[in-house]
Amino acid sequence: MLRIRNIDYYGQLILVTCTILSVPFFYFVGVGIGLFLVACWQLISALANTPAFIHTGYRKCILLYWTFFIADLLLIALLFLLQNDLNENLILIVFWVTIGAALSIAIYYLKIYYRLIELLALRNELDGLTKSKH
Secondary structure, X not given: XXXXXXXXXXXXXXXXXXXXXXXXXHHHHHHHHHHHHHHHHHHHHHHHHHHHHHHOOXXXXXXXXXXXXXXXXXXXXXXXXXXXXXXXXXXXHHHHHHHHHHHHHHHXXXXXXXXXXXXXXXHHHHHHHHHOOO
16 A cells, blocks of 8 residues: 555656646646646545544644645635636736645645655554564
8 A cells, every 4th residue: 555655646746846847838738737637636645545644643734735725726616706706917816826825735735645655654664573573
């Protein structure tokens, strides 16, 4: 299971890096597509790993992630629902703030996910030492 988590983590890290590096070349299209893919991947990953976060003592971290993720998602949905009623400049400001927040949330998830993987690897190593016949 740890190997799958490592593959999941490094895949997300590569995708986030490619998203950030695509800014000078593709401007919004590359960032928008990249952030959409990262958000979908992290949503699946966070849903699958939330029990592991809770059982290993990272409950506060994963709840903070979910709070920010849902708030950012609701803000984006509100922008699309109220785009005809709001001023265009206000929409652009809030939109770029949500894009920046989404990128920050993605990096935060990668940070706490890496700490979870390290903790689980350490637990596995310590379990192996205590069960060995040395």
